[in-house]
Amino acid sequence: MPARRRSRQRALQILFFWDARKLDINEAVTTFYSSLYGAEQEEDTGDDYPAPTDPDLFMESLVRGTAAQSAELDQLILKRAENWRLERMPIVDRNILRMAIYEMKDLKTPPAVVIDEALELARRYSETDAVPFVNGVLDSVRKMILPETDVKPAAG
Numbered sequence: 001m002p003a004r005r006r007s008r009q010r011a012l013q014i015l016f017f018w019d020a021r022k023l024d025i026n027e028a029v030t031t032f033y034s035s036l037y038g039a040e041q042e043e044d045t046g047d048d049y050p051a052p053t054d055p056d057l058f059m060e061s062l063v064r065g066t067a068a069q070s071a072e073l074d075q076l077i078l079k080r081a082e083n084w085r086l087e088r089m090p091i092v093d094r095n096i097l098r099m100a101i102y103e104m105k106d107l108k109t110p111p112a113v114v115i116d117e118a119l120e121l122a123r124r125y126s127e128t129d130a131v132p133f134v135n136g137v138l139d140s141v142r143k144m145i146l147p148e149t150d151v152k153p154a155a156g
Contacts, residue, residue: 007059008099008117012125014063015095025067029060066095066102073098080140081133092126096134101141111142 010032018028033055066073074086077097086094100118103109115138122130 004058005117005120007056008062008121009124010056010059011062011066011099012092012095012121014059015066015099016091018063018067019091019095025064029063061107062099062103065106066099069102069106070098073101076101076141076145077137080144081137090126090130093122093130093134096121096126096130097137097141100134100138101145104138104142105145111146115139115142 014025014028014032017023017031018025021028023031077094078084078086081089081097089097096118100114104111104114115135118134118138119131122134126134
C-alpha cells in the first residue's frame with residue numbers, strides 16, 4: 001500500500017476519534033500513536049508506550065490542518081451538500097470530506113488524486129451510497145475553490 005494512502009487512512013481514523021470524542025487534536029494524535037506503537041514494545045522499559053520511531057508527518061499535517069480549519073471546511077461542505085446537515089452525516093463521511101477539501105485547498109495535492117483517494121476511503125470505511133455522495137460534494141467544492149482545474153476542450 002502506498003505510504004500516502006496509509007497516511008490518509010490513519011488520518012481518517014484519528015479524525016473519526018477526534019470528532020466522535022470531541023478531543024483536543026493533539027490528544028487524539030498522541031492516543032493514536034500510543035495504540036499503534038504501544039503493542040510493539042517488547043522490553044519493559046518502564047514506559048507504557050514508547051515514542052514512535054517513525055512519525056507519519058503527512059498524516060499529522062492532514063489531521064492537524066483539517067482539525068484547525070474544520071469550521072471553514074464545514075461551511076464549504078454545507079454549501080455543496082444539499083439537504084444535509086453536518087450532524088446528520090455519518091462521522092466517517094464528514095471527515096473524509098473535511099480531510100479531502102483541506103488537502104486540495106491547502107496542501108495543493110492535485111484534485112483528481114484527492115478525490116480518487118477520498119472515494120477509496122469511502123469504499124473501505126463507509127456505506128455503499130457514500131461513494132457517489134462524497135464524489136458529488138468534492139467535485140462541487142473543487143469547482144468552487146479551484147475553478148482553474150476545470151478541464152476545458154482544446155481550441156482548434
